[in-house]
Amino acid sequence: MRVMAIKRFNREDILNFVRPEKRKVVARLAELKPTGISFNDSIFRVLYDGKVLRDKVIIKPHYAWVGGWSRKNPVIYIDDDILASPDHKELLSLLLHEAVERHVATTYDLHEYDEAHIVAESVEFNWAVNHGVSYHDYDILTDLIRKKESNEP
Numbered sequence: 517m518r519v520m521a522i523k524r525f526n527r528e529d530i531l532n533f534v535r536p537e538k539r540k541v542v543a544r545l546a547e548l549k550p551t552g553i554s555f556n557d558s559i560f561r562v563l564y565d566g567k568v569l570r571d572k573v574i575i576k577p578h579y580a581w582v583g584g585w586s587r588k589n590p591v592i593y594i595d596d597d598i599l600a601s602p603d604h605k606e607l608l609s610l611l612l613h614e615a616v617e618r619h620v621a622t623t624y625d626l627h628e629y630d631e632a633h634i635v636a637e638s639v640e641f642n643w644a645v646n647h648g649v650s651y652h653d654y655d656i657l658t659d660l661i662r663k664k665e666s667n668e669p
Contacts, residue, residue, distance in 0.1 A: 533630040542631050545620050546638035553608055553643075560592060560611040564639070565623075569615045575599065582658045583610050584620040592618070597661045598651040605649045606657065 529577075534542045546563065552563040561573045571590045579595040592614040598607055617628070617636035626632040644651065 528633070533634060535627075535631070538626060538631055540622070541624055542626065542635055545624070545635045548639065550612060550616070550639060553612060555608060555611060560615055562612060562615055564616055565619065566606055567619070569619050571611075571615050571618070573611060582661045583614045585614050587622070589620070595661050597664065598657070600657075605644065605647050606654050609640055609644040609647075609649055609654065611641055612657070613637065616640070 525548045530539050548565055550562045550564040552561065552568075554561045555573065558573050560569075562569050562575050569590075571585070571592045573592050573594060575594050575596050577596045579593055579604055582595050582598060583591075585591065592611060594607070594610060594614075598610055613636045616639045617632045620626050620635045621628045621632035626635065643652070644654070
């Protein structure tokens with residue numbers, strides 16, 4: 517779930533938003549680099565944290581968020597408007613964010629909206645910057661989708 521603009525990992529975020537007992541694990545996870553990213557036949561795969569994360573992807577019209585994930589099954593939900601982007605890497609970036617966020621929240625008992633989001637945001641940002649994603653354009657796109665789906669002005 518995207519609730520703030522994508523940014524580089526910031527140590528202040530750990531101090532401000534992460535429980536003291538989770539700070540070391542969040543810092544470690546936020547610096548890990550994903551590899552082997554693929555998306556085909558509605559399945560997203562990535563090697564992260566020494567594990568192959570494999571999620572079914574469901575594209576939903578008018579989804580309440582730009583992206584989200586199931587707490588019960590390895591499923592990622594994506595708003596159909598993200599497909600309007602001509603850059604396939606933006607979709608991969610969003611899928612990476614959701615897969616990492618789901619993995620670290622469920623594996624390390626991290627709070628979804630603070631701790632897991634910080635990790636996912638950092639991993640996503642670092643991958644995207646290294647793969648030529650324009651974060652200015654990406655933030656505009658995801659913000660427009662979020663506002664449209666929540667009926668914000």
